[in-house]
Amino acid sequence: xxxxxxxxxxxxxxxxxxxxxxxxxxxxxxxxxxxxxxxxxxxxxxxxxxxxxxxxxxxxxxxxxxxxxxxxxxxxxxxxxxxxxxxxxxxxxxxxxxxxxxxxxxxxxxxxxxxxxxxxxxxxxxxxxxxxxxxxxxxxxxxxxxxxxxxxxxxxxxxxxxxxxxxxxxxxxxxxxxxxxxxxxxxxxxxxxxxxxxxxxxxxxxxxxxxxxxxxxxxxxxxxxxxxxxxxxxxxxxxxxxxxxxxxxxxxxxxxxxxxxxxxxxxxxxxxxxxxxxxxxxxxxxxx
Amino acid sequence: xxxxxxxxxxxxxxxxxxxxxxxxxxxxxxxxxxxxxxxxxxxxxxxxxxxxxxxxxxxxxxxxxxxxxxxxxxxxxxxxxxxxxxxxxxxxxxxxxxxxxxxxxxxxxxxxxxxxxxxxxxxxxxxxxxxxxxxxxxxxxxxxxxxxxxxxxxxxxxxxxxxxxxxxxxxxxxxxxxxxxxxxxxxxxxxxxxxxxxxxxxxxxxxxxxxxxxxxxxxxxxxxxxxxxxxxxxxxxxxxxxxxxxxxxxxxxxxxxxxxxxxxxxxxxxxxxxxxxxxxxxxx
Numbered sequence: 001x002x003x004x005x006x007x008x009x010x011x012x013x014x015x016x017x018x019x020x021x022x023x024x025x026x027x028x029x030x031x032x033x034x035x036x037x038x039x040x041x042x043x044x045x046x047x048x049x050x051x052x053x054x055x056x057x058x059x060x061x062x063x064x065x066x067x068x069x070x071x072x073x074x075x076x077x078x079x080x081x082x083x084x085x086x087x088x089x090x091x092x093x094x095x096x097x098x099x100x101x102x103x104x105x106x107x108x109x110x111x112x113x114x115x116x117x118x119x120x121x122x123x124x125x126x127x128x129x130x131x132x133x134x135x136x137x138x139x140x141x142x143x144x145x146x147x148x149x150x151x152x153x154x155x156x157x158x159x160x161x162x163x164x165x166x167x168x169x170x171x172x173x174x175x176x177x178x179x180x181x182x183x184x185x186x187x188x189x190x191x192x193x194x195x196x197x198x199x200x201x202x203x204x205x206x207x208x209x210x211x212x213x214x215x216x217x218x219x220x221x222x223x224x225x226x227x228x229x230x231x232x233x234x235x236x237x238x239x240x241x242x243x244x245x246x247x248x249x250x251x252x253x254x255x256x257x258x259x260x261x262x263x264x265x266x267x268x269x270x271x272x273x274x275x276x277x278x279x280x281x282x283x284x285x286x287x288x
Numbered sequence: 289x290x291x292x293x294x295x296x297x298x299x300x301x302x303x304x305x306x307x308x309x310x311x312x313x314x315x316x317x318x319x320x321x322x323x324x325x326x327x328x329x330x331x332x333x334x335x336x337x338x339x340x341x342x343x344x345x346x347x348x349x350x351x352x353x354x355x356x357x358x359x360x361x362x363x364x365x366x367x368x369x370x371x372x373x374x375x376x377x378x379x380x381x382x383x384x385x386x387x388x389x390x391x392x393x394x395x396x397x398x399x400x401x402x403x404x405x406x407x408x409x410x411x412x413x414x415x416x417x418x419x420x421x422x423x424x425x426x427x428x429x430x431x432x433x434x435x436x437x438x439x440x441x442x443x444x445x446x447x448x449x450x451x452x453x454x455x456x457x458x459x460x461x462x463x464x465x466x467x468x469x470x471x472x473x474x475x476x477x478x479x480x481x482x483x484x485x486x487x488x489x490x491x492x493x494x495x496x497x498x499x500x501x502x503x504x505x506x507x508x509x510x511x512x513x514x515x516x517x518x519x520x521x522x523x524x525x526x527x528x529x530x531x532x533x534x535x536x537x538x539x540x541x542x543x544x545x546x547x548x549x550x551x552x553x554x555x556x557x558x559x560x561x562x563x564x565x566x567x568x569x570x571x572x
Contacts, residue, residue, distance in 0.1 A: 026322045026371055034385035108293035121295065128306050132550035134505055134526060136309030137535045138542050162301035180513060192290045221393040223508055228534055239395045243512060246399050260396045269393045272536035279452060
């Protein structure tokens with residue numbers, strides 16, 4: 001990359017032009033690809049704003065004329081979309097809260113206490129990632145059935161409330177806190193729980209935020225498990241409900257598109273606003 | 289004592305919903321269990337039945353075919369990561385654009401792609417306009433094409449995720465190596481092939497294993513777009529397990545199918561690890 005001063009000027013300018021062309025070609029390729037990954041969303045939005053016709057019309061409509069919000073009002077009023085939305089918000093909210101609390105608690109002693117069995121427990125938790133989870137799916141259903149919890153909200157979020165990733169993430173965060181801070185708090189007479197709640201927790205707030213954001217898209221989009229444990233449509237989250245509606249109202253693609261936009265919008269907004277947390281989450285996931 | 293109190297919620301939840309179900313789920317493969325009457329020990333009868341089950345072989349075949357998505361996905365993700373691994377204006381927006389499908393619900397993705405793949409959908413419209421097809425291609429309705437059409441959606445949805453894994457890997461490589469190779473006169477392609485890719489091998493190993501495991505367990509894309517059809521053309525192992533467990537309530541048989549899938553997955557992970565590890569990790 002370093003400029004070589006001895007290169008004749010003519011050759012250098014030729015190289016530079018070649019490099020410019022290559023860079024332009026790369027950017028063009030990247031641009032086309034970006035269109036490829038974002039276009040379906042644009043098309044979905046355009047369909048949801050149309051006043052007539054279906055999604056599969058020749059030629060395709062990309063700019064609705066005139067745009068209307070009637071489909072949003074329609075799908076909200078005639079289909080149980082508001083209910084699905086509320087279910088999703090509830091399951092996601094409780095799920096995130098539980099996961100964050102459980103991880104914040106479990107990560108703490110693993111990072112900062114000495115007690116018999118600590119390493120065994122830590123390796124058992126991390127090692128559970130290697131287990132064939134899909135085999136457990138069957139028995140989880142049986143367990144929840146025995147507990148008479150099938151078709152309850154708790155059945156959706158409880159099995160994923162203890163997140164191995166979350167415990168690992170929080171343990172790493174607690175590990176980075178200097179021992180001096182802990183010592184100072186102990187000299188001031190703070191008990192174990194006050195030390196944790198008032199000193200340690202605020203210091204790992206960034207990790208807690210990262211975990212909450214990663215878990216947000218996980219719970220918001222979770223589909224397979226709610227599909228298995230929920231039976232009554234009035235408890236469906238959006239992911240299951242939307243598929244249910246798209247089967248029932250296959251002819252009304254504009255309504256389904258409006259529903260799909262409503263489901264997608266929160267995740268896109270959260271992602272665009274908090275991108276670096278997402279990327280940090282993957283970074284940690286990738287090096288573990 | 290306090291330490292155990294802090295750990296209690298996590299351990300109770302993991303024991304109930306992870307360790308217990310995986311261990312006893314594996315044991316359940318030796319039983320016949322329909323939820324209503326108590327489990328009945330049948331030995332390896334489930335596995336014997338699986339070996340003679342033609343739907344099992346169809347499902348296994350499709351799951352194995354699905355692995356074809358792995359090299360394509362990883363190749364594209366590596367190329368993409370190499371291209372966006374730079375600090376230029378607007379590169380953050382491009383990365384975000386590639387990542388968008390990752391944070392989107394598989395149901396929304398599936399519904400949109402079902403429309404795109406429709407006989408009168410956008411893809412057929414473009415192909416017909418450009419004269420590349422004589423009639424509409426039945427992307428999700430013809431048995432020879434459907435599986436590959438679904439695989440393309442997996443590729444489309446996963447690209448951004450693996451791109452980020454490779455970006456993390458590229459960040460970890462000290463720039464000195466490529467510079468030294470450049471001074472020694474290595475061209476761009478040579479630098480890529482002999483320096484960057486070998487140094488990236490740990491990331492490739494991780495990403496390829498992750499994507500192979502999820503390819504073998506593919507379910508959601510299929511469920512949303514084709515429901516396993518047409519005529520079982522997209523019926524996968526996980527789908528069969530799902531149907532047996534929660535449709536037919538053959539819990540023991542489903543568990544046995546799950547165990548077979550786990551064995552295939554573990555075998556494949558070990559193989560890919562052996563294949564890709566050769567020399568790779570020793571660079572670090």
